[in-house]
Each structure stands twice: as C-alpha cells, then as structure tokens.
Amino acid sequence: MTWSVVRACFLLLLRDRGALLMALIVPVVFFLIFATIFATAAGDQLQLRIAIVDEVNSEDSLRLVKALTEVPAVRPVPGNLTRESARDLVRRGTADVGLVIRADGEALATASGLAAPPLLLLVDPSRSVTATVLAGQLQRAYFTALPDVAVGRVAELIGTEFTEFTPAQQAEIDAGLARLRESAGAAEGSRPAGWSFDDLLERDNVAGQNAALNNVAYYAGAVAFMFLLFAAAQGALGILDDQEAGLLDRIAAGPGGIDVVINGRFLYLVTQGLVQTCLIFGVAWLAYGVDVPGNFGPWLMISICSSVLAAGLGLLLVTGCRTRAQAQVLPTVVILIMSAVGGSMVPRFFMPHWLQQVGWITPNTWALEAYSGVFWRSETALQLAPICLGLAGIGLVALGLSHWFGRRLVRD
Amino acid sequence: MASKTEPLLVVRGALRRFGDRTALAGADLTARAGEVLVLLGPNGAGKSTLLRALAGRVRLDAGSILIGGGAPHERPVRRRVGYVPQSIALWGRLPVRTNLEILGRLAGLPRNAVKAAVTDALAWSGLAERADEPVATLSGGMQRRINIAAGTLHRPDLLLLDEPTVGLDPLARQSVHRVLEGLRDRGMALILTTHDLVEAETLADRVAVLAGGVVRAADTIPILVGGLFGSDQEVLLMLASDPAPDLRDFLRTILFSPTNEPCLWIGRLAGGLEGLPGLRHRLVGAGADIDELRVRQPGLHGVFVELTGTVPHS
Numbered sequence: 001m002t003w004s005v006v007r008a009c010f011l012l013l014l015r016d017r018g019a020l021l022m023a024l025i026v027p028v029v030f031f032l033i034f035a036t037i038f039a040t041a042a043g044d045q046l047q048l049r050i051a052i053v054d055e056v057n058s059e060d061s062l063r064l065v066k067a068l069t070e071v072p073a074v075r076p077v078p079g080n081l082t083r084e085s086a087r088d089l090v091r092r093g094t095a096d097v098g099l100v101i102r103a104d105g106e107a108l109a110t111a112s113g114l115a116a117p118p119l120l121l122l123v124d125p126s127r128s129v130t131a132t133v134l135a136g137q138l139q140r141a142y143f144t145a146l147p148d149v150a151v152g153r154v155a156e157l158i159g160t161e162f163t164e165f166t167p168a169q170q171a172e173i174d175a176g177l178a179r180l181r182e183s184a185g186a187a188e189g190s191r192p193a194g195w196s197f198d199d200l201l202e203r204d205n206v207a208g209q210n211a212a213l214n215n216v217a218y219y220a221g222a223v224a225f226m227f228l229l230f231a232a233a234q235g236a237l238g239i240l241d242d243q244e245a246g247l248l249d250r251i252a253a254g255p256g257g258i259d260v261v262i263n264g265r266f267l268y269l270v271t272q273g274l275v276q277t278c279l280i281f282g283v284a285w286l287a288y289g290v291d292v293p294g295n296f297g298p299w300l301m302i303s304i305c306s307s308v309l310a311a312g313l314g315l316l317l318v319t320g321c322r323t324r325a326q327a328q329v330l331p332t333v334v335i336l337i338m339s340a341v342g343g344s345m346v347p348r349f350f351m352p353h354w355l356q357q358v359g360w361i362t363p364n365t366w367a368l369e370a371y372s373g374v375f376w377r378s379e380t381a382l383q384l385a386p387i388c389l390g391l392a393g394i395g396l397v398a399l400g401l402s403h404w405f406g407r408r409l410v411r412d
Numbered sequence: 413m414a415s416k417t418e419p420l421l422v423v424r425g426a427l428r429r430f431g432d433r434t435a436l437a438g439a440d441l442t443a444r445a446g447e448v449l450v451l452l453g454p455n456g457a458g459k460s461t462l463l464r465a466l467a468g469r470v471r472l473d474a475g476s477i478l479i480g481g482g483a484p485h486e487r488p489v490r491r492r493v494g495y496v497p498q499s500i501a502l503w504g505r506l507p508v509r510t511n512l513e514i515l516g517r518l519a520g521l522p523r524n525a526v527k528a529a530v531t532d533a534l535a536w537s538g539l540a541e542r543a544d545e546p547v548a549t550l551s552g553g554m555q556r557r558i559n560i561a562a563g564t565l566h567r568p569d570l571l572l573l574d575e576p577t578v579g580l581d582p583l584a585r586q587s588v589h590r591v592l593e594g595l596r597d598r599g600m601a602l603i604l605t606t607h608d609l610v611e612a613e614t615l616a617d618r619v620a621v622l623a624g625g626v627v628r629a630a631d632t633i634p635i636l637v638g639g640l641f642g643s644d645q646e647v648l649l650m651l652a653s654d655p656a657p658d659l660r661d662f663l664r665t666i667l668f669s670p671t672n673e674p675c676l677w678i679g680r681l682a683g684g685l686e687g688l689p690g691l692r693h694r695l696v697g698a699g700a701d702i703d704e705l706r707v708r709q710p711g712l713h714g715v716f717v718e719l720t721g722t723v724p725h726s
Contacts, residue, residue, distance in 0.1 A: 246501035250563070253467040253495035255487045255520040410469065 018329035026333050033340050036355060047353060048130055048137075051077045051086035051095035051122065055103035064101065064108065067141035074137055075353065083120075087204075090122045091377055093369060096349045097130040098122030099138070108200065117202045125205055125376050127349050135201060142200070218347070220284040221371030225306055225364055226335070226344040227280075228273045232314025233331035235269045239315075240324050243409055252410040262319075262406045266311050266399055273307030295374045298381045302370040305391040309363050312398030319405035338362040366391055420445045420570055420601050421466070425475035428461055428625075435461040437625030438475065443618075445569060448592065448602045449630075450612040452712075453622035454672075454722045459605040460498075460574060462622070466603065467495040467572050479570060491520045494568035498575045500555045501562070504548030508539055508558055511547055516565040526565075533561040536594055538587070553584025557591055564595060571595060573604035577611060589614060609712045609724055619712065623720040633712050640718050641710040644680040647691070650704035651675045662698040666691075671723040678717045681707055 013019055052068070054061050069076050077095045079085075083102075089095040098121065101108075105116040119138065123131040239261065242248045252258045281299065284290040292299055317334060321327035339345055341355060342364025348356050359365040370387045373379035421443040428436040436458045443449045451459045464470040465477060468484035482489035502511045512530040521529055534540040537557040539550075547555060556576060563571060576592070577585045592615060596602055606612055612619055613633060620630035629636055647668075654674045655663065663670075668679035681687050685707060692705055708714075716724050 245504075246497035246499035247503070249469060249497050250495060250501040250515070251518050253469055253490065253493070254518050255490045256518060257490075260518060 016325055018323070018325040021333070022329050026336075029333075029337065030340070033337065036352060047073055047075050048096045048133060048349070049075050049077055049094070049353070050134060051081055051089045051098040053081045053083050053086045053098070053100045055083070056101050056108075056118075058107070060108045061101045064138075064141060067144050068099070068138060071137050071141060073133070083122075087122050090124050093124070093372075096127055097124070097134050099134065105202075117200050119200050119202070121201060121203045123203050123205055124372075127347065130349060131203055138201075216284050216288040217290045217375035218368070218372065220281050220290060221368050221375075222344040222364075224277045224280040224303075225310070225367040225371075226339040228276060228306060228310040229313065229335045229338070229364075230332075231272060231276055232269045232310040233317055233335060234314075235272055236265065236311075236314040236318035236331075237324075237327055239265060239318060239406070239409070240327055244324075248410050258406045258410050259403060262315065262399070262403050266315060266402075269311035269314055270304075270307045273310050274303055277303040277307065290375060295378075298374045298379065298384050299371075301381050301388050302367065302374065302384060302391075305388040305395070306363075306367045306370075309367075309391045309395035309398070312395035312402065313363070315402035316398040316405070319402045319409060338364050343368050363391060363394060419443060420480060421603070422478045423462070423466075423475070424477075426462065426465060426472050426477065427474035428465065428470060428472050434625050436465070436472070436475075439622065439625060439627045441620055441627050441630060443570070443601050443603055445601050446596060446599045447617040448596050448604070448615050450616035450619050451603065451605045451622060452607075452609070452612055452619055452716060452724075454720050454724075457622040457720070458625040459622055461625075463572050463574055463603065463605055466570075467493060469495075491566060492569045494519070494563035494566065494571040496560050496563040496571065496573040496576060498578060500547070500559050502547045502555070502558060505546055507544045507546055508550070509534070509543040511558065512562055512565060515562045519563075519566040521566050529565045529567075533565055537561040537591055551584065553580055553587050556580060556584065556588050560588065560591055560595075564600070568600065570601045570603065573602065575605055575607070577606070577608070585611070607724065609716065613712055619715075621716060621719045623722075628719040629715070633715070636715045637710050637712070640715055641680060644682050644710070645684070645707045646710040646714040647679045647681045647688075648704070648706040648708070649677045649679065649695070649700070649702065650706075651677070652701040652703040656699070659699050663700075666694065669717065669721055671717060671721070673723060675703070676723060678714070678723075680710075 013023065050068075052065055054065050068074055077086075077089055081089070083100050086095065086098040086100065090098045100120040100122065101118060102116065102120050105118040105120070108118045121131050121134060239248065242251075242261065248258070248261060251261050254260070281290065281292050281303075285292040314331065317331040318327045321330055339362075341351075341359050342348075342362030343359060344364045348359050348365065348368075351359070366387050370384050370391070373384050373387070419442040421441065423439060423441040426436045426439040426441075428434075439458060439462055441449075441462070451462065453459050461470055465472060466479070466484055468490060471485070477484050479489050480492055484490070484493065503514075506514075509530060512533055513526050516526045516529050517523065531540075534543050537560070539554060539558060539561070542550060542554065547558060550558070560571075560573065560576060563573070573592075577588050580588065589611070592602060592604075596617075602615075604615070616633065618630060618632050619636060621628045621636075629639075631639070649663075649668060652675070655677075660670070663677050663679070666679065668677040670677055681691060688705070688707060692702070695702060695705070713724065716722075
C-alpha cells in the first residue's frame with residue numbers, strides 16, 4: 001500500500017511540469033550559478049578590472065606595470081588612460097579599481113613615506129575590497145619585478161641603520177634595534193625607522209569625501225530590490241485567485257474590461273513596492289546611518305522606478321503562465337536567478353567577467369548600480385536619469401505585455 | 413430602455429468554434445425587457461457560450477448580437493448589461509458592503525451613486541443586516557444573493573445569470589427565485605441558464621431550448637408543449653434490458669425517441685388513454701420486454717426530450 005502512495009506521488013510529479021522543474025532542473029541551475037560565483041569569490045580566480053595609469057614612464061614603473069599585468073588576477077582596462085579618465089572608469093564601474101603611478105609622488109626606489117607615495121589607488125567605496133586585493137597583487141608584483149629595488153632599499157636600510165657585524169658594530173646594531181624599538185611609537189609626522197610597502201601606497205576615494213563608506217547601503221538596495229520582485233510576483237498571483245473565483249470574468253464583462261484589473265493591480269504593486277523599499281531603507285537609515293534623507297530625491301526616483309519595474313515584471317511573469325502551478329514556480333525561479341546573477345546576493349565584482357556582463361541583462365544590476373550611484377558616488381538625479389528611465393521603461397513594457405497576456409486569461 | 417414590443421436583444425446566426433468543436437452553430441434568439449428567458453439544453457448544447465457571448469466575453473466567428481442596438485463588447489452596451497457568473501465571484505474575506513462598493517465602481521457607477529446603489533441592493537436582497545460581515549462567513553444562499561446583487565448595482569437593462577441556483581438547497585433556491593422575480597418586476601430582462609426544469613417552469617416567461625449549438629425552439633412553455641404535442645399524451649417506456657437493433661428500428665417507426673438512458677424511450681400517444689392497450693400489444697409483439705409503460709400530460713420535460721433527444725438531469 002505504501003508503494004501505491006509512492007507511485008501516485010511520482011506520477012503526479014511527472015505530470016506537474018512546474019514541480020518537476022523546481023525539483024530537478026532548478027537546483028542544478030542554481031548549483032552552476034553559485035558554484036561559478038563562489039569559486040571565484042573564495043578561490044584565486046577573482047579577476048579585477050584595473051585602470052592603470054603610468055604618469056612616470058620610468059624603467060622601474062614600466063617593469064612594475066608589466067609584472068602587474070602578468071598576474072592572472074589582474075585584467076587591465078585597455079586604452080591610454082589619464083588619472084581623470086581612470087577615476088571616471090572606476091566611478092562608472094567599468095573598472096573595479098584604478099592604479100596611478102604618479103608623477104607628483106616620490107620615486108618608487110626612494111619613497112620615504114614622508115611625501116606623497118608613488119602609487120595611488122583609485123577606489124570605489126562600494127567595492128573597497130578590490131583595493132585590498134590589488135594592494136596584495138601589487139606587493140607581489142613589486143617584489144617579483146623589482147627585487148633589486150626592494151633589496152636595495154633593505155641594503156639602504158642596513159646601510160642607514162646598521163654597520164658591519166664587528167663587536168663594535170654589534171653594539172651599534174643593538175643601538176639600532178633600540179632605535180627601531182623606540183621609533184615604533186614615533187609621533188605622527190616623523191619618519192619611522194624601517195620601511196613598509198604601505199609607504200608606497202595612497203588610497204583615493206573616487207566618490208569624494210562625502211560618500212558614506214557603508215556596505216549596508218549596498219545590501220539595503222540588494223535586498224530591497226530582490227524582495228520587491230518577490231513581493232510583486234506574489235501580489236500578481238492575486239489575478240489568478242480572481243480568475244478562479246470568477247471575479248476576473250465578472251470585471252472583464254464590465255465597461256472597464258480586463259485592462260482595469262491589470263492597471264489597478266499594477267498601481268497596487270508599485271505602491272506596495274515603494275512602501276517596502278521605504279521600510280528597508282528606513283531601517284538602514286535609523287539603525288546604520290545610511291544617509292537616506294541627504295539623498296532623498298535621487299533615492300525616491302530610483303525606488304519609484306524600481307517599483308514600477310518590479311510591478312510590471314511580476315505581472316508579466318504571472319499572466320504569462322498558463323497554469324497556477326507554473327505561476328507559482330516560474331517567477332520564483334526567474335527572480336532567484338536574476339538576483340544571483342544581478343548582484344543581489346553576492347557583489348558582481350566577485351563574479352567572472354563574462355557573468356558580470358550577463359548581469360547587465362538583469363534589472364537587479366541596474367537598480368544596484370543606481371543605488372550605488374546615490375549612496376557611494378553621490379550622483380545626482382540627472383546623472384541617474386538614464387538608468388531610472390531604463391528601469392521604468394522596461395516596467396511599462398512589461399505592463400503592456402501583461403495586458404496582452406491578461407486578455408488571454410479571460411478569453412475563450 | 414427598449415419598449416415592451418421591440419426586442420432588447422436580437423441574436424442572429426451566432427456561430428462560434430473552439431478548435432474542432434462547434435459550440436454555437438447559428439443560434440437565433442430574442443429577448444424583451446421585463447421578461448425572464450431561461451436557456452435549457454444538455455451539457456455542451458451551447459448555453460454557457462451563448463450567455464458569455466451576450467456578456468461580451470466570447471467573440472462570434474459569424475452572426476451578430478445586438479443589445480439595444482449595440483454589440484456586446486461596446487463600452488456603452490456593457491453598461492446596460494449585468495453578468496452573474498456561476499461561481500461566487502466575490503472577495504470572500506471582504507465584507508459584503510465593501511464587495512458591492514468595489515464591484516459597483518467597476519460596473520461603471522459614478523462614485524457618488526455607489527452608496528445609494530449598494531444600500532438599495534442590500535435592501536432588496538435581504539442582506540442589509542449582514543452587510544458588514546465577510547462574504548465567506550455567510551450561507552450559500554446568501555452568497556448567491558450577493559453574487560446576483562453585485563451584477564445589478566448599475567441597474568442594467570439585461571441581466572445574464574449562469575446557473576444562479578446551482579448547489580443550493582430548496583429554501584435557499586426559493587430565496588434566490590424571489591430576488592430574480594423582484595428584478596423582473598423592476599423591468600429588467602433576465603436570461604439565465606439552468607439544468608433544473610422545475611426552476612425553469614417557476615421562473616420562465618419564455619424558454620429557449622438549445623441542442624447542438626442552435627436554439628431548437630424559444631417560446632412560452634404552453635406554446636412549446638402545444639406546438640410539439642397538440643392533443644397527444646407523452647409515453648415513457650422503460651425496457652427491462654437494452655433493446656436489440658430490430659426493436660430499436662421498430663420503436664423509431666412508431667415515433668419513439670431514444671434518450672441518454674438506453675432502456676428509456678419516450679414517445680407519444682394519440683387519441684387518449686384508450687390507445688394504450690393497443691400500443692402495449694404492438695410493443696410486446698415486437699419483442700419489447702416492458703418494465704414500465706407510463707402515460708403523462710406533456711410538459712417541459714417532454715419538450716426537452718423531444719427537442720434534444722436527451723433526458724434532463726433533474
């Protein structure tokens with residue numbers, strides 16, 4: 001008897017394509033996506049797009065650039081860049097991080113740490129981890145490509161701080177070590193004895209000094225948009241409830257027809273999405289200090305456009321399905337995949353380059369770029385207008401298609 | 413509103429196919445203001461398709477439907493038509509009043525007219541005292557009455573009802589009948605489908621019998637019966653077993669019609685009861701193993717059987 005139940009369960013599963021898809025295909029697809037993302041993020045496959053500017057063009061700087069570009073984790077952005085164009089590339093997200101071997105800094109071989117360091121990192125605060133990764137790769141390249149410079153600096157250090165190891169010298173070494181120990185707590189502005197690779201580096205925030213260096217803003221946008229999509233799809237399912245109850249038929253027979261139902265639900269979903277976004281960013285503001293009030297105009301514009309997109313997409317995904325089972329599965333699958341690829345779960349710079357490019361197909365990427373633009377790069381409403389228009393435009397196109405599919409719901 | 417003499421509804425040659433299946437095969441129909449027209453027919457006869465075509469929910473492949481001179485899908489015409497689906501097409505978790513207010517607006521009522529229309533509908537449907545309770549908590553009969561009320565808020569000239577009493581007990585059915593009669597008395601034309609012949613006899617001013625996607629006949633019940641049977645009686649023959657082919661042929665020659673039950677045949681008896689022994693003798697002579705032979709005054713049941721060749725459900 002038990003096997004009869006097992007048989008019935010399997011037969012039902014085989015006849016329910018939605019459930020079959022969810023049970024067998026979706027897990028595999030998700031595994032592939034997350035394996036691709038996390039193998040990159042956790043392993044040594046992370047590849048940074050770096051905007052490199054060599055203002056010095058000395059023998060040392062050329063050797064350093066050459067060594068850096070030979071590191072597998074580094075992918076230079078092509079072109080003859082200036083400091084400003086590199087900064088712009090990082091701001092726009094075309095490059096993950098920028099490196100300037102600056103003409104207005106100390107020389108690589110003689111950097112003392114007292115004047116401007118020879119290397120300037122151009123960092124987008126929303127991707128600050130990329131600077132840390134680049135610093136590590138830079139250090140590796142430096143010691144690989146410029147060992148003579150590195151050892152020369154050590155020799156200089158020995159020559160400066162130590163002498164030959166005769167008894168007399170030993171006494172001097174002891175005295176030198178004592179001076180090193182003393183210099184560890186040296187006051188700011190005085191040059192500590194010894195040298196560090198950090199003496200060569202300076203970090204420059206491309207967003208300017210007003211950017212809130214706060215990862216919470218990124219995840220507020222990421223989570224808000226993902227759940228905006230989920231809530232919209234769930235809310236759109238109500239159309240099928242109305243269809244099953246006969247309400248859709250009744251309303252469609254009225255003077256407004258099915259268009260009234262679709263438009264009404266669209267406006268409801270936009271409002272719901274906006275309230276949802278307000279709640280998430282409200283908490284981010286109150287609990288974590290994300291500067292929502294200071295960026296209220298651009299933030300509101302993005303949130304409205306994101307809600308329009310989510311509402312349109314949710315309606316399209318639901319009305320496009322032929323059965324309720326499909327409508328319960330398909331939107332979930334599509335939204336999860338879009339969220340994974342689009343950066344709602346893991347920042348996109350952790351992903352391989354090709355997957356980052358694919359991410360631009362998803363609205364998640366657009367919305368996250370827009371929110372990053374507001375909270376990291378302090379972009380204005382005008383600068384954000386194209387991406388917002390894109391979001392809203394796609395939402396309205398989806399709404400139009402939902403009307404077409406909606407008529408199918410009540411058509412005999 | 414159309415006058416009493418001019419038809420409010422005129423259907424001519426309504427044709428509609430769904431793939432290979434022909435749901436309407438050239439149906440003709442008329443309806444006047446202030447009358448109840450009941451659509452009868454076996455499953456698949458085209459009743460629901462015709463009703464949905466009248467509601468503008470199904471487009472015809474050929475033929476025409478005019479309601480007050482306009483096509484059903486035209487917006488002004490939709491304002492003159494009310495549609496009550498077979499299911500309880502309401503939001504079960506919302507109160508009765510809220511349902512009616514929303515559906516009133518969706519039916520095209522101006523905002524300032526909704527309140528009065530809802531109050532009126534609650535009064536005539538006898539639900540004023542339950543107006544603030546969620547629909548789902550009410551009895552089946554009450555839900556049906558609200559379902560109907562929701563279709564009438566904009567005071568349509570023509571109200572279409574798809575099996576408005578299906579699944580109700582006799583008492584609840586009576587309460588719905590009273591509501592429908594009240595609407596007719598207000599001058600509304602009602603067209604409804606049903607499988608219940610008793611309901612049709614109770615409510616109908618006229619009956620339209622459909623079979624195979626066409627309207628076989630449409631008139632008052634006495635005229636339909638008189639036209640089909642004249643002074644003949646209706647005879648029900650129940651055989652003890654399925655008839656052999658020879659017996660089937662014989663039954664057809666003496667104008668008996670088969671039904672959807674193989675042992676049940678229905679015919680007519682001319683000249684009164686004195687002809688019954690002779691009929692019985694001929695049947696036995698042809699090899700019929702008679703289980704029951706009954707004579708009755710022809711009525712809507714006989715009309716249904718005669719026109720559709722099937723026995724109604726009820």
